[in-house]
Amino acid sequence: NRMSQTDAEKWNERYAVPEVKPPLPFLVAHVPVLGTGSALVLAAGVGQNAVYLAEQGFSTTALDVSEVGLSHCRNLAKLNGVQVDTLCADLEDFVFQKSEYDLITMIYFYEPRLLPSIRKALKPGGHFLFQTFSKQHAEVGTFGPKSPAYLSDVETVTQPFSGDNTLTCDETIIEEDGDTEAVIQMIIQKV
Numbered sequence: 001n002r003m004s005q006t007d008a009e010k011w012n013e014r015y016a017v018p019e020v021k022p023p024l025p026f027l028v029a030h031v032p033v034l035g036t037g038s039a040l041v042l043a044a045g046v047g048q049n050a051v052y053l054a055e056q057g058f059s060t061t062a063l064d065v066s067e068v069g070l071s072h073c074r075n076l077a078k079l080n081g082v083q084v085d086t087l088c089a090d091l092e093d094f095v096f097q098k099s100e101y102d103l104i105t106m107i108y109f110y111e112p113r114l115l116p117s118i119r120k121a122l123k124p125g126g127h128f129l130f131q132t133f134s135k136q137h138a139e140v141g142t143f144g145p146k147s148p149a150y151l152s153d154v155e156t157v158t159q160p161f162s163g164d165n166t167l168t169c170d171e172t173i174i175e176e177d178g179d180t181e182a183v184i185q186m187i188i189q190k191v
Contacts (some may be wrong), residue, residue, distance in 0.1 A: 007090070011066035018053045020076075022050035022106055026131050026185050033187070034168060037102030039068050041117075042091065043109030047073020047084065054082035057161055058103060061085040063094070096121035105129045110152050115160040122190040127167075129187050130157060134171050136182035143179055152184050165189040 027049055036057055041050040044062035046069050054077060060082050062073045070086040076092040077084040089108040091109075096117040103126060104118050110132045118128055133144055135151045145151065158169060174181050 008065045008067070008105070011045075011064070012068040012149070015066055015072060019046065021046065021048045023049050024131060026146040027052065027105065027107070027129060030129065030168070030187055034103050034129065035125070037126075038100070039105070039121075040121070042106045042114075044073055044086075045069050045108075047076050047086075049105060049107055050084050051076045051080055051082060053103070053105075054084050055080060061087055061090055063087040065090050088129050093179065095185045099123045102109040102126045103129065107131050108133060109135070110150050112152070115157065118160060119160055119164075124190055126190050127187060128190070129163070131185045133181055134182045134184045136173070140173060140182050141178050142181070144181060145172065154184060154186075157186055160189075161188040164191050 037059065038051045039058040039060045041053065041060060041062045044050045046065045047062050050060050050073055062070060064070050067088050070088055072085055073086055084120060091114060098120055100121050102123055104122060106130065124126060132176035133141065133151050135148065136151050137151055138146045139143065154169060154171060158166065165188065167189055169186040171184050173180065174183060
């Protein structure tokens with residue numbers, strides 16, 4: 001499947017020069033409500049969020065299509081004295097197991113078709129933390145995607161979790177370092 005190959009190549013290239021990024025502020029701010037146990041970080045990139053969760057005591061798995069990104073993740077984990085399992089997989093054909101994780105994160109990656117599978121993979125009482133660009137980003141965003149296919153809306157992301165507890169779900173505009181982005185930030189607790 002040539003398509004995911006080029007996807008992997010694209011991200012391997014992008015991650016070739018490691019950029020040390022801090023963990024997502026939304027994740028850091030809410031980690032006290034996310035419980036403990038096993039965490040799956042989807043589209044983990046260079047691993048800053050996965051390593052942060054490992055530092056908080058989660059048994060963490062970082063999944064990404066880029067082996068280069070994941071090798072940065074392993075190095076970062078080593079530097080920080082924590083263990084992160086890495087899984088190189090394309091989310092297009094990744095199979096989620098039932099009730100496997102206490103926490104799943106989807107950060108700056110948007111594939112609404114995966115949401116029902118993510119819900120299935122959460123243990124009862126488990127949490128799903130989501131942050132990515134919203135539809136409004138097309139108008140206000142100074143970087144990142146503008147194509148509607150990559151932009152989320154509250155209705156689409158909450159729908160698969162309609163019977164669950166929504167701890168927070170906001171569309172918000174973040175301005176920092178002269179950049180503007182519109183994002184949806186959501187935390188769901190599976191009933």
